[in-house]
Amino acid sequence: MPAAPVDQxxxxxxxxxxxxxxxxxxRAETVLAPLGLRPRHLVALTVLRAQGGSSQxxxxxxxxxxxxxxxxxxxxxxxxxLIERRRSPEDRRRHVVELTDAGARRLREAExxxxxxxxxxxxxxxxxxxxxxxxxxxxxxxxxxxSCAEALRxxxxxxxxx
Amino acid sequence: MPAAPVDQxxxxxxxxxxxxxxxxxxRAETVLAPLGLRPRHLVALTVLRAQGGSSQxxxxxxxxxxxxxxxxxxxxxxxxxLIERRRSPEDRRRHVVELTDAGARRLREAExxxxxxxxxxxxxxxxxxxxxxxxxxxxxxxxxxxSCAEALRxxxxxxxxx
DNA sequence: ACAAATGGTTCGCGCATCACCAACGATTAC
DNA sequence: GTAATCGTTGGTGATGCGCGAACCATTTGT
Numbered sequence: 001m002p003a004a005p006v007d008q009x010x011x012x013x014x015x016x017x018x019x020x021x022x023x024x025x026x027r028a029e030t031v032l033a034p035l036g037l038r039p040r041h042l043v044a045l046t047v048l049r050a051q052g053g054s055s056q057x058x059x060x061x062x063x064x065x066x067x068x069x070x071x072x073x074x075x076x077x078x079x080x081x082l083i084e085r086r087r088s089p090e091d092r093r094r095h096v097v098e099l100t101d102a103g104a105r106r107l108r109e110a111e112x113x114x115x116x117x118x119x120x121x122x123x124x125x126x127x128x129x130x131x132x133x134x135x136x137x138x139x140x141x142x143x144x145x146x147s148c149a150e151a152l153r154x155x156x157x158x159x160x161x162x
Numbered sequence: 163m164p165a166a167p168v169d170q171x172x173x174x175x176x177x178x179x180x181x182x183x184x185x186x187x188x189r190a191e192t193v194l195a196p197l198g199l200r201p202r203h204l205v206a207l208t209v210l211r212a213q214g215g216s217s218q219x220x221x222x223x224x225x226x227x228x229x230x231x232x233x234x235x236x237x238x239x240x241x242x243x244l245i246e247r248r249r250s251p252e253d254r255r256r257h258v259v260e261l262t263d264a265g266a267r268r269l270r271e272a273e274x275x276x277x278x279x280x281x282x283x284x285x286x287x288x289x290x291x292x293x294x295x296x297x298x299x300x301x302x303x304x305x306x307x308x309s310c311a312e313a314l315r316x317x318x319x320x321x322x323x324x
Numbered sequence: 325a326c327a328a329a330t331g332g333t334t335c336g337c338g339c340a341t342c343a344c345c346a347a348c349g350a351t352t353a354c
Numbered sequence: 355g356t357a358a359t360c361g362t363t364g365g366t367g368a369t370g371c372g373c374g375a376a377c378c379a380t381t382t383g384t
Contacts, residue, residue, distance in 0.1 A: 012276040013292070014186050015208040016299040018201055021183030023226050024176050039180055040370085046177040056332065064185050066372055071333060085332095093331045093380045114174040124305030129298055130175070136287060136295045137178040143286030202341085218361065228343055233362060247361095255351045255360040 020121065027117045035110055036080065042114075044073055045107045048083060048099045050142075055094045056085075082106055182283065189279045197272055198242065204276075206235055207269045210245065210261045212304075217256045244268055 244265035
């Protein structure tokens, strides 16, 4: 056996992530509809609860979406008084976006409704596994904005690893 | 302290999953483009490698998408000789879809290219963590098709858990 | 003080995804 | 033979989203 060429399964988790996220999103849509929310809103609200008081283009960065679309998203959320835009005192061009009390409440309601969906999609995982899954994803998500921008800056063309 | 109301952080991982999957998908698109593949194709190919020789509506089930759209997806893949449709011997109405050698090769190429993306998006996770993440997602994904259909059958309206 | 750059907003274009309906050919089941 | 099933094609419509253009308010540079 010469050098044992390390026949890795070469499993990448991008497709897996995509697959599961899709399943989750599909079910979540139907559950969230009665609350007047869509998955996108949930992500935004969750991010805002974590890092409240960010500017809109900071949000655009962490949500990885175009600035103009952020406006629309926030408009919808503000129309239902779930978030507030205040002008920043230091730089009055900026809008400081923050969760309102109603927003935090709705978010909790949504999360509550989402628990059922989790039960369906992640039925094969026991509570402990779900918890570690949560922690892994959380860790990845909170650290990514920086590392992602960094990676994009360092290797704009292509960074091949194999 | 009356009954200690268990002030769970009530963290749901649906938004997290959505968020990370989006980041991953965005980067994956640009990396996959030169290979003539899009994220959807990758998911399909991965599923086919795992459970080869399924009928198209079985695929529709596990991919959670409409049958008619499956046709288009498979057409694209077949046009590049990455999959083959053969008629099932038992039931000649069915098409048995299977990965070709070229398909398996392309899939590996794509996974290789995807490794770089993983590095960017999951930079905060060390190899061990990524492995457990993979195993958790894998376990959830392989078990979901059944449990999901089951859940939909049992509770078509709404299954509130809290 | 004037020009340039920046954050946010609005409008509109274009593209991709996707569910759904309808109709059809081939095949199987009752 | 009739009905149901699998796949295929074509079309429609909603949605999401990136992108560019123009605009206002504000800040920054000189």
